[in-house]
Amino acid sequence: MDINEFIPKAKELVADYTNKHTDISDGPSRLISADDVYLVWYAKTLQNSKALLSTPLPDGMYYEVTLNGDKDEIYFDAYKKFHNIKVEV
Numbered sequence: 001m002d003i004n005e006f007i008p009k010a011k012e013l014v015a016d017y018t019n020k021h022t023d024i025s026d027g028p029s030r031l032i033s034a035d036d037v038y039l040v041w042y043a044k045t046l047q048n049s050k051a052l053l054s055t056p057l058p059d060g061m062y063y064e065v066t067l068n069g070d071k072d073e074i075y076f077d078a079y080k081k082f083h084n085i086k087v088e089v
Contacts, residue, residue, distance in 0.1 A: 001049070001067055001069070001072075003042070003044065003049070006049050006051070006065075007039060007042065007051060008034065008054060009055065009065075009074070010037075010039075010051045010063075010065035010074075011034040011037040011039075011072070012029060012034045012063060013033075013035055013041055013063075014034075014053050014055065014063045014065070015032050015034045015036065015037050015055075016038045016071075017063070017076070017078060018032055018037075018055055018057065018061070019031050021078075022057075022059075030057065032055055032056075032057065036055055036056060037046055037054070037055055038053065038054060038055070038056075039051060040052040040053060040054055040055055040062070042073075046069070047067050047069025047070060048066070048067060048068060049066070049069070049071075050064065050065070050066045050067070051064070051065045051066075051068040052066065059066050059077065059080075060079050060081045060082075061082050062078075062079050062080075062081065063076070063077065063078055063079070064076075064077040064079065065077075067082060070081055
């Protein structure tokens with residue numbers, strides 16, 4: 001799977017997950033499409049790919065989608081940011 005297949009698939013997975021897990025009290029206008037999902041970061045090493053994605057929703061969520069090219073498997077992780085703490089070094 002190349003980048004032209006992987007990124008659209010990752011965006012589709014994020015949109016589907018978000019729509020299934022959005023608080024229904026927010027109403028149907030909160031549903032998103034894959035076009036609303038944006039790519040934050042992408043890397044490819046050998047046959048493996050990883051993308052970090054997010055949505056414009058103010059829910060603090062971000063998503064990690066990983067392609068294991070050896071097994072033709074995709075792993076999907078959903079995270080919620082709780083803190084952003086500055087650490088002096």
